[in-house]
Amino acid sequence: MPERFGMALVGLGAASQPHLLSLQDLSERIDLRYAVTRHPHPDRIRPFTAPVRLVSALDEALNDPLVQAVIVATPPSTHLDICQRCFAAGKHVLLEKPLELNLEKSKQLVSLAQQYGLHLGVVFQHRFRQASLVLQDVLETGRLGEVQAASVRVPWWRSQSYYNELGRGTLARDGGGVLLTQAIHTLNLFQVLVGVKSVTASLVQKTRLHQMETEDHVSALLVLGNGAAGDLMATTAMYPGFPETIEVIGTLGSARLTGADLQVHFLTGELLTVRSEGGTGSGANMMDFSHAPHRDLLTDFMDAIAQKRAPRVTGEDALKTHLLIDALLRKAQVSKV
Structure with a gap:
């Protein structure tokens, strides 16, 4: 296991902001190795002291063996496809709500995590x-x-x-x-x-x-x-x-x-x-809130992976x-x- 927890972030829109702040707070524990986006926002990753690779291809992050988990902060219509690719590459996923566009696709997504035996955490930060x-x-x-x-x-x-x-x-x-x-x-x-x-x-x-x-x-x-x-x-x-x-x-x-x-x-x-x-x-x-609950949720997600337990907010819960x-x-x- 690497000294720091390797992660990638997919999506640099508004939903990524509290995640980026949390990742900065937790930089001693987390190595944010990639930010994957079709619309580059280099200013959003500039505060990171360690280099973060800004890429447009998800596979670049998924092929890195040091990436253990992926935060998915993209529109709901993309979730099933992105998560399926992450699970197939052996990566755990922390997913922005909602699971997917409809109930059927949401059930498929949760089932995929179960099939691969990987963690699927969902960002319901009010719980924290x-x-x-x-x-x-x-x-x-x-x-x-x-x-x-x-x-x-x-x-x-x-x-x-x-x-x-x-x-x-x-x-x-x-x-x-x-x-x-x-x-x-x-x-x-x-x-x-x-x-x-x-x-x-x-x-x-x-x-x-x-x-x-x-x-x-x-x-x-x-x-x-x-x-x-x-x-x-x-x-x-x-x-x-x-x-x-x-x-x-x-x-x-x-x-x-x-x-x-x-x-x-x-x-x-x-x-x-x-x-x-x-x-x-x-x-x-809509971004007028503290990122502290996001940070606590992310910490719980990492701890869950390390301790081989379910995170506080699971796919089944969502x-x-x-x-x-x-x-x-x-x-x-x-x-x-």
């Missing part, structure tokens, strides 16, 4: 926020009692200029709208915290604030993992954009997770709080969220207001 981890512990240890109800809200904003970019909000490039592209992070966390057994009713809309192919507003009623009531709202039409919120009512208190801030009010009068700094990417600047999104869309009444 300190507030999320504290709330998960509160729920798992029973401090909030039995969950009676829970809700999830993603009141985000994206301007029309965002959707005017080639392929944004289309089935061909993104695979979907607010559910698959924006709310998927919070839905994945919500599932981990309280579970979702089924979708009772769903309303999918295209509001008059956007001209786009896919949905920008979804409301739904849910049945949680223990049979309790749940509800959901996700949108990119709520100007100027507000932090996503998860609320949980338990028999021993209630919890409110707002972005990366947490308040838990216990019936005993005790108050548990976790505060953070920085935005959540809910508004016009597939559950794709199944939920599919259920929300299949159950939906569709309207355009």
Whole structure:
């Protein structure tokens, strides 16, 4: 094994920025050997003290025996092909969400990782926020009692200029709208915290604030993992954009997770709080958030490979969220207001 962990990054678009910052922070552990892109951005890799090869051919990185894993930060429509090539070359993959354009391709991708016996980690960085981890512990240890109800809200904003970019909000490039592209992070966390057994009713809309192919507003009623009531709202039409919120009512208190801030009010009068700094990417600047959770996710992924264990966020885990999104869309009444 080399002294440092050899990696390649595929894609240098906006999604690569928190990965590049994390890779710089972890440069003593990680040797970023290649950045693979069709659209060179040499300025984005310039801060690296060690040389990073900027290449257009993925095979150049895959043929390097020192590359052990690949971060894939490209549009969803490319994921299955790129990951298949990485697995065939014996490389582990850390994949930006979503898995793929649709449920069938997502299942194929997860199955491929299983067939090759390689790690497939998925970038759901909200799972690594300190507030999320504290709330998960509160729920798992029973401090909030039995969950009676829970809700999830993603009141985000994206301007029309965002959707005017080639392929944004289309089935061909993104695979979907607010559910698959924006709310998927919070839905994945919500599932981990309280579970979702089924979708009772769903309303999918295209509001008059956007001209786009896919949905920008979804409301739904849910049945949680223990049979309790749940509800959901996700949108990119709520100007100027507000932090996503998860609320949980338990028999021993209630919890409110707002972005990366947490308040838990216990019936005993005790108050548990976790505060953070920085935005959540809910508004016009979609990159307005700390890269620290990305760094922790990347660290966990490397440790998982070294320790021969599953990473905290696996392909199978991500597939559950794709199944939920599919259920929300299949159950939906569709309207355009």
